[in-house]
Amino acid sequence: MPRAPRLTASDAERALLRAGFQLLRSKGSHRLYFRDGERVVVPFHSGKILHPKTIRQVLRSIGEDEA
Numbered sequence: 001m002p003r004a005p006r007l008t009a010s011d012a013e014r015a016l017l018r019a020g021f022q023l024l025r026s027k028g029s030h031r032l033y034f035r036d037g038e039r040v041v042v043p044f045h046s047g048k049i050l051h052p053k054t055i056r057q058v059l060r061s062i063g064e065d066e067a
Contacts, residue, residue: 004055009044012058016040019062035061 007015013031017023021033021040033040040061042054050058 004052004059006049007055007058008047008049009042010046012042012050012055013044015058015062015064016042021061
């Protein structure tokens with residue numbers, strides 16, 4: 001099983017916006033993105049690498065994950 005790429009919150013945000021997601025709201029250090037009834041929550045801590053499960057959620061939402 002291939003390893004998930006290492007992404008920061010800024011990388012994930014850029015990928016989500018390119019895939020057509022819109023920033024719905026932001027509260028504290030979390031940002032909520034929405035597209036066609038699907039939502040993705042990304043914790044925003046500058047410079048930190050996201051947890052692998054969060055990266056998997058982002059990739060699955062934008063359609064780049066095979067599994």
